[in-house]
Amino acid sequence: MIRLEHIHQTYPGPQGPVHALRGVDLHIRAGEIFGIIGRSGAGKSSLVRTINLLNRPSQGTVTVAGQVLTALDAAGLRAARREIGMIFQHFNLLSSRTVFDNVALPLELAGLSRAQIRERVSPLLALVGLDTLADRYPSQISGGQKQRVGIARALASRPKVLLSDEATSALDPETTRSILALLQKINRELGLTIVLITHQMQVVKQVADRVAVIEAGRIVEQGSVLEVFTRPQQAITRSLVDEILPQELPASVLDHVRQLQGQLSAAGAGTDGRLLRLSYAGDSAYQPILSQLIRDYQLDLSILHGQIDEIQNQTFGSLAVFVAGTPSHVAAAVEHLRAQGVQVEEVATTHQQD
Amino acid sequence: MFQNFSEALLELFAVSLWETLVMVGISGALGALIGVPLGVFLRLTDRGGVLENGAVNKTVGWLVNAVRSTPFIILLVAIIPFTRLLTGSSIGTAAAVVPLTIAAAPFVARLVEASLREVDNGLIEAAQAMGATTWQIVWKVLLPEAMPGIIAGLTITLVSLTGYSAMAGAIGGGGLGDLGIRYGYQRFLPDVMLAVVLVLILFVQAVQSLGDWAVRRLSHR
Numbered sequence: 001m002i003r004l005e006h007i008h009q010t011y012p013g014p015q016g017p018v019h020a021l022r023g024v025d026l027h028i029r030a031g032e033i034f035g036i037i038g039r040s041g042a043g044k045s046s047l048v049r050t051i052n053l054l055n056r057p058s059q060g061t062v063t064v065a066g067q068v069l070t071a072l073d074a075a076g077l078r079a080a081r082r083e084i085g086m087i088f089q090h091f092n093l094l095s096s097r098t099v100f101d102n103v104a105l106p107l108e109l110a111g112l113s114r115a116q117i118r119e120r121v122s123p124l125l126a127l128v129g130l131d132t133l134a135d136r137y138p139s140q141i142s143g144g145q146k147q148r149v150g151i152a153r154a155l156a157s158r159p160k161v162l163l164s165d166e167a168t169s170a171l172d173p174e175t176t177r178s179i180l181a182l183l184q185k186i187n188r189e190l191g192l193t194i195v196l197i198t199h200q201m202q203v204v205k206q207v208a209d210r211v212a213v214i215e216a217g218r219i220v221e222q223g224s225v226l227e228v229f230t231r232p233q234q235a236i237t238r239s240l241v242d243e244i245l246p247q248e249l250p251a252s253v254l255d256h257v258r259q260l261q262g263q264l265s266a267a268g269a270g271t272d273g274r275l276l277r278l279s280y281a282g283d284s285a286y287q288p289i290l291s292q293l294i295r296d297y298q299l300d301l302s303i304l305h306g307q308i309d310e311i312q313n314q315t316f317g318s319l320a321v322f323v324a325g326t327p328s329h330v331a332a333a334v335e336h337l338r339a340q341g342v343q344v345e346e347v348a349t350t351h352q353q354d
Numbered sequence: 355m356f357q358n359f360s361e362a363l364l365e366l367f368a369v370s371l372w373e374t375l376v377m378v379g380i381s382g383a384l385g386a387l388i389g390v391p392l393g394v395f396l397r398l399t400d401r402g403g404v405l406e407n408g409a410v411n412k413t414v415g416w417l418v419n420a421v422r423s424t425p426f427i428i429l430l431v432a433i434i435p436f437t438r439l440l441t442g443s444s445i446g447t448a449a450a451v452v453p454l455t456i457a458a459a460p461f462v463a464r465l466v467e468a469s470l471r472e473v474d475n476g477l478i479e480a481a482q483a484m485g486a487t488t489w490q491i492v493w494k495v496l497l498p499e500a501m502p503g504i505i506a507g508l509t510i511t512l513v514s515l516t517g518y519s520a521m522a523g524a525i526g527g528g529g530l531g532d533l534g535i536r537y538g539y540q541r542f543l544p545d546v547m548l549a550v551v552l553v554l555i556l557f558v559q560a561v562q563s564l565g566d567w568a569v570r571r572l573s574h575r
Contacts, residue, residue: 088480090476092474097498157484
């Protein structure tokens, strides 16, 4: 549905040209919710604005719904933009227009008659749950309601694609959830392709199907949300995931582990104590893995830290466990876990942790 | 008080008031007609504007500043040939409207430009994302959103023009200010002077109140 190829973008800046995008290639499929996440200044806003050419890239081609936007003239581009809705962090509603007239704006711009406009706007206001507020002005409604107006307005011209530029960043967590639920409903009911830009991993986790991580103008990692969450490859991705699923073990836990290891080595050879992090997703989450370890490999096992969460109806989680047993048994147990699809990594317990 | 108000003087007073209304009203309307598009043009060609063009913006901006920095009393006489070309005469009320309009237009343009600058760029971006033409951005977004500020600016302009119109007496434009100078000052009739000032105060108050009311009606921020 959306294809970005070799996108470069440079702006003139006070200290020479700023390279906002450095060769971005992205393919977003029809009907999916695609998240683009990055820290501020990573180039996310530049990137989403190249999709409807609010930012014309210095290099590269943008194709939306089979149309090469970068090759269109001004009139062609205006027509193409009507197929691409957009919502904004600060809503960008006209303060001089009522809720109804704000939603009507894109239809007025497209030259529809007053009757046609009425026919289209009313069901849209119902869809976003604002039918009773049609005659209010933006200053008279809440932030969440403003974003609902923004969504209705973006949908008015019946676009194929909806771009969301930090649409929930100015909203509280509760309102964020309800706006995201609305976007998800629109995605399902209207089959709309949604691209959402955010710096909040929570947003990606709640609604996105796939995600791309952007850093310093490059896409450094992309894949299904579950994949990226459970196996983050890049440092930036890990730190973003860490915000909602902290991976770092608390210092008290590490202290405790060092004590246990000290006791084991003092007690003499034959027993090995290791701190392991087990990450698992999907089916393996439901297997009685830990009890198998205790029974089949005669290990002592303590769960020190852990979390379980769900993305796209798939359970995933990670556990920090301390295992004690003979070295051969421990090694065999690790093999067994890996065979079950569990990721196992040994956690260093030395002080140079962080 | 007001013992000098003979019937003849009263009639002169009424005529002068009418002349002031004509001068301020017509030059205000014409000034807005020229100044509003000029202000829009300045905003559009400014940095970050939809029609960004540094050279054109600077040239027009310089011209606007040049007219604005010329003292009105000098402008009044400096453009006499132009005034004569337009109205056929260099004296009288109609002739005074020309320099008043020329003074008002750049003033309006700067005030309009300033209120258009208050319109969030995000709104323009949103309109562009909807496929709006430049014309549509001006008519559907910029002007409606800036309307309270523009009306406030026009109110200020009318009040300033009322002040300027007092100088129109220099080219025989008439009006209340001229009456005050000729009768109140030069013939030493203090009650005429007082009456002129009182009427001007009432007039300015009325204009300002009307403007404020319109701004309140239009503003939904």
